[in-house]
Amino acid sequence: MKITLQVWRQANANDEGRFETYHQGGVNEEMSFLEMLDVLNESLINEGKEPVAFESDCREGICGACGMVISGSPHGPKKAITTCQLHMRSFSDGEEIWLEPWRAKAFPVVKDLVVDRSSLDRIVESGGFISVRTGSAPDANAIAVPKSNADRAFDAAACIGCGACVAACPNASAMLFTSAKVAHLGLLPQGQPERFSRAVSMVATMDQQGFGYCTNHGACQTACPKEISIDLIAMLNRDLAIGALSGA
Amino acid sequence: MSRVFVFYRSSIGKKILMALTGLVLFGFVFTHMLGNLKAFLGAEEFNAYAEGLRSFGAPLIPHGYFLWAFRIGLIGALIVHVVTMVQLWAMAGGARPKGYKQAVHLEDGVSSRTMRLGGIVIVSFVAYHLMHMTIGNVHPNFIVGDAYNNLVVGFQSVPVAVVYSIAVIALGFHLHHGIWSMFQSLGMNHLKYNHLRRVFALAFTIAVVVGFLTIPVAIATGIIQ
CATH class of the missing domain: 1.10.1060.10 (Alpha-helical ferredoxin)
Structure with missing residues (x-):
């Protein structure tokens, strides 16, 4: 499947920040959401660009590291799971997905989708x-x-x-x-x-x-x-x- | 540090004060609605009720003293309700300096999202309503001591009845979230009865809104004249 990602890019806490658009082809619906981002980052690295920073650790929903707001829903559209437990089959082919960090004064952005x-x-x-x-x-x-x-x-x-x-x-x-x-x-x-x-x-x-x-x-x-x-x-x-x- | 200061300084302490003063104000609008329904019993009954509020407790309490004590209590509750709200609103205002591009709307309804707007509408309407029905300076034919006349003549104007109805509906939204929220802020929860808090809020909201709206409707249709 093909998707369009609108990803929040912000170099550091003082940077203004902006959305960047990525057209991601070859997405397998069995991929987890973070695996899809890993694939995006690999292609960005191959192009000599800065990969999208996001947090992850256990990738099984127990550590709490991987949060991001996915098209207006924290941890994405499914109930009772973390971002790492979300799979691409929850999205449709050609869908536009917006990725934003947690937004709160008490959670300053470290970089891109990573907050403190x-x-x-x-x-x-x-x-x-x-x-x-x-x-x-x-x-x-x-x-x-x-x-x-x-x-x-x-x-x-x-x-x-x-x-x-x-x-x-x-x-x-x-x-x-x-x-x-x-x-x-x-x-x-x-x-x-x-x-x-x-x-x-x-x-x-x-x-x-x-x-x-x-x-x-x-x-x-x-x-x-x-x-x-x-x-x-x-x-x-x-x-x-x-x-x-x-x-x- | 005094205990009351520790309590008030906390965001939860302020929320509890909002809940308690909200309960006082809710108690007032509910009894006010019941009192208004006396208009269906005719001019004599309604005016006797209005006068009864002034002479309540006589001869033990001098004429009018009860009403003023009641008013001072209500004004005090309103001031605490508004001051704590403004302080909390300022706190929330700075809590998310940059908003989401894609709005996060996981809330359970319109009523919880319109509390602050509804509050402003209600306070503005109350100021007008006092000038209209109590002081009488914006009333076309205000007669001191003839509350029934003031009510009927006041609501014969269509724009006045429309503004009143909008304010009552705004009050309904405010109460729908506010009454439920009061239970939550006061820590009144029990696994067995929790679902009844929403039912209670909805039932009282409907009672207040319908009760208040019957008056202009009855005047427009000539049931009360």
């Missing part, structure tokens, strides 16, 4: 420690965890920190990411001692990074490759209110 997502790391870092007994290994099941809480904590912990929620949000808010990180500890007994102070400090860091605020659109949960629910945002709102007003 360190702001998410700073939110996690400000979560601090959890108080656990160290020393000899604890007995299995010494701490009882209700099944439903274990499931919900696991769902929250499925967040791979790709940033699609920020990219999709009309306010470029990182609330879904932060709520997932706060919830996966906040739902477990091991996370209880610092539960509320953790919510307060992570939200304070989130607010300082230049993200927008949450207007409850729900675009984030639609874009999330791990289908994390905005129910966690409601839980974060509750934990923040309790934490801030109780002086945690």
Whole structure:
């Protein structure tokens, strides 16, 4: 199949940036989206041109490195997958595909489709420690965890920190990411001692990074490759209110 | 640092304040709509209701004091609602300096995308509505103490009824997202009842919009005269 790519090219954070058009023939519909970009880059290198910079690592949907906005949808048009799990059979022959980086003040463009997502790391870092007994290994099941809480904590912990929620949000808010990180500890007994102070400090860091605020659109949960629910945002709102007003 | 400051400084704290003040304002528009329906019971009943709002609590509360306390509460809620919104809007305004070429529209509807525009429409209309129906300086035949006359004469003008209807529909969009959003911002969620939040929002939105729109329709068709 043949496709037309409109790719965002930007040399560095200070560069203005622009779209460049590439007509890509010989695309196999069994190729993953990133393999298609690899083929594009090979031909660019052969022509002596600068290849398109994009991030990827595991290429199996678990590392969160490969995000980009594909024709207006973070990680492309399919639900619950990352860009590397998207295949060219999801597009039609002759289709024009627009590729843009995550766009947010808190995610400065490093080059082309690569953005710096360190702001998410700073939110996690400000979560601090959890108080656990160290020393000899604890007995299995010494701490009882209700099944439903274990499931919900696991769902929250499925967040791979790709940033699609920020990219999709009309306010470029990182609330879904932060709520997932706060919830996966906040739902477990091991996370209880610092539960509320953790919510307060992570939200304070989130607010300082230049993200927008949450207007409850729900675009984030639609874009999330791990289908994390905005129910966690409601839980974060509750934990923040309790934490801030109780002086945690 | 005081706890209230920590709370207010946070974007979530401001959202919670928007939700709480939104709840107050929603409570007002809902009771206002119910009160308006008294117009169907005739001039005497409607004017007695209008006067009743002023003399509420008498003789314990002096005449008019309850109404003013109510108004001050509403104005306070509106100020907090608008100030937190402006602060949050400024925060979101800078969060995406460069937009997408291909618009990302994964949101679930028109109502969530038009909250800020709707808010401006509603506040502008409320200012006009107060001059029209309460102060009476833009009313063609305002009679102090005859709320029924002011209502019927006021809505006999077609442009006035159209502007009113547009504002009521804008309010409907605002409430449809706002009521649901209130549950979310206040952290009111439970896996078992979550789906009911949308149903609740839609039901109350329809009740408010239909309730308000019956008045100009009834006046235009002569049911109320």
